[in-house]
Amino acid sequence: MAVAGSSTSETPARLLQGIAEASLAEDSPLTPATPKQRGLSEGIQLYARISMVGEGTYGKVYKARNKETGQIVALKRMRIDLEREGFPITAMREIRLLRQLQHPNITRVLDVVPEPGSAVYVVMEYMDYDLSGLINHPQWSPDPAQVKSLMQQLLEGLGFMHERGILHRDIKGSNLLVNQQGQVKYVDFGLARSFHHAHMQELTNRVITLWYRPPELLLGTTLYGPEVDIWSLGCVVLELFLKKPAFQGQNDIDQLEQIFKLLGTPADDVWDKFRKLPWACYMTPATRYENRLRAALSARATTSAIDLICWMLGLDPSTRPSAQRCIEHRFFRESPAPRPPTSFPVAGDWHEYESKAERRKRKKAVRQQPA
Numbered sequence: 001m002a003v004a005g006s007s008t009s010e011t012p013a014r015l016l017q018g019i020a021e022a023s024l025a026e027d028s029p030l031t032p033a034t035p036k037q038r039g040l041s042e043g044i045q046l047y048a049r050i051s052m053v054g055e056g057t058y059g060k061v062y063k064a065r066n067k068e069t070g071q072i073v074a075l076k077r078m079r080i081d082l083e084r085e086g087f088p089i090t091a092m093r094e095i096r097l098l099r100q101l102q103h104p105n106i107t108r109v110l111d112v113v114p115e116p117g118s119a120v121y122v123v124m125e126y127m128d129y130d131l132s133g134l135i136n137h138p139q140w141s142p143d144p145a146q147v148k149s150l151m152q153q154l155l156e157g158l159g160f161m162h163e164r165g166i167l168h169r170d171i172k173g174s175n176l177l178v179n180q181q182g183q184v185k186y187v188d189f190g191l192a193r194s195f196h197h198a199h200m201q202e203l204t205n206r207v208i209t210l211w212y213r214p215p216e217l218l219l220g221t222t223l224y225g226p227e228v229d230i231w232s233l234g235c236v237v238l239e240l241f242l243k244k245p246a247f248q249g250q251n252d253i254d255q256l257e258q259i260f261k262l263l264g265t266p267a268d269d270v271w272d273k274f275r276k277l278p279w280a281c282y283m284t285p286a287t288r289y290e291n292r293l294r295a296a297l298s299a300r301a302t303t304s305a306i307d308l309i310c311w312m313l314g315l316d317p318s319t320r321p322s323a324q325r326c327i328e329h330r331f332f333r334e335s336p337a338p339r340p341p342t343s344f345p346v347a348g349d350w351h352e353y354e355s356k357a358e359r360r361k362r363k364k365a366v367r368q369q370p371a
């Protein structure tokens with residue numbers, strides 16, 4: 001069994017307990033609690049599952065109630081196959097990062113509980129919605145002050161992460177949670193990692209969900225930093241204004257084409273930088289496009305909102321602003337002042353998961369209608 005520092009006499013249950021404890025320990029800024037306080041002795045039985053609210057790469061996410069305190073929480077079940085996969089470095093890293101990054105705009109981890117057998121549960125504060133579910137809801141249309149508040153909170157959370165040397169690398173609506181108080185918080189640090197401003201290291205370019213992936217990653221760069229997250233967040237902001245994802249490519253080449261169709265083919269001085277990227281020779285666009293972003297947004301956003309979006313979606317990564325510079329943009333100083341959204345079309349529980357289930361149900365009903 002490929003578990004660091006384990007002895008063969010240890011049972012998987014004991015190892016999972018160790019993993020849960022280790023992910024709560026060390027450089028955690030929280031005061032270490034006793035196993036009893038953390039619920040480790042009670043285990044997962046302490047929580048009563050209410051419903052499923054997410055289904056992702058690692059496993060499922062449930063809404064649940066702490067039977068002792070009545071607190072509503074989210075349980076993210078991370079399947080850990082010690083026999084096949086060995087020590088779960090990715091899962092541990094995700095939990096550690098979520099624990100270290102304590103900020104009002106980053107989802108709080110309350111506990112980590114092993115499930116005898118094959119999983120650990122990350123217990124988190126429960127968030128009623130995610131931005132993907134909300135944007136897809138036909139009756140949700142936030143007003144300009146609410147959009148501004150969401151943007152401000154998202155930039156503050158991102159600035160905090162970047163200042164601490166962490167790239168998220170999977171920013172998209174389903175990883176941005178919203179509660180009924182109108183707070184928005186990052187979740188899902190499964191692809192996150194640290195970076196150094198001064199010493200850039202080579203990183204993998206197979207990160208970030210396709211529709212939110214910046215052009216330089218599509219063209220194969222392995223040297224990048226916080227500007228990749230700024231691009232993804234720019235896509236989310238654009239989605240808030242357009243009410244649909246801006247670039248819905250079918251594959252890498254199509255994705256790049258979609259980007260150029262809206263933002264224009266890069267000007268020659270910028271394109272030269274692109275041409276030096278590893279995959280540029282396979283992906284050179286056949287058609288030249290003009291920038292249509294301003295026209296597409298003119299009826300929906302103010303000039304300064306459009307300026308900020310254009311800046312975040314700079315084709316040349318070196319021109320993209322930091323999160324801090326975005327926060328200082330005049331868009332946030334002009335009227336209306338940011339105001340968190342506090343009324344939602346559904347009373348609670350509306351994530352990408354419920355939104356997709358509803359869409360499937362509607363499609364099925366249409367198919368079953370007599371012709």
Ligand SMILES: Nc1ncnc2c1ncn2[C@@H]1O[C@H](COP(=O)(O)OP(=O)(O)O)[C@@H](O)[C@H]1O
Nearest residue numbers: 054056057058061074124126127130174188351
């Ligand atoms: N704390 C939470 N509260 C409410 N819903 C959550 C919470 N964490 C995750 N979810 C929901 O579960 C989904 C999957 O969780 P996520 O952490 O993104 O896992 P994955 O790595 O599988 O994408 C999210 O898109 C979100 O809708």
Ligand SMILES: [Mg+2]
Nearest residue numbers: 056174175188
């Ligand atoms: Mg996710």
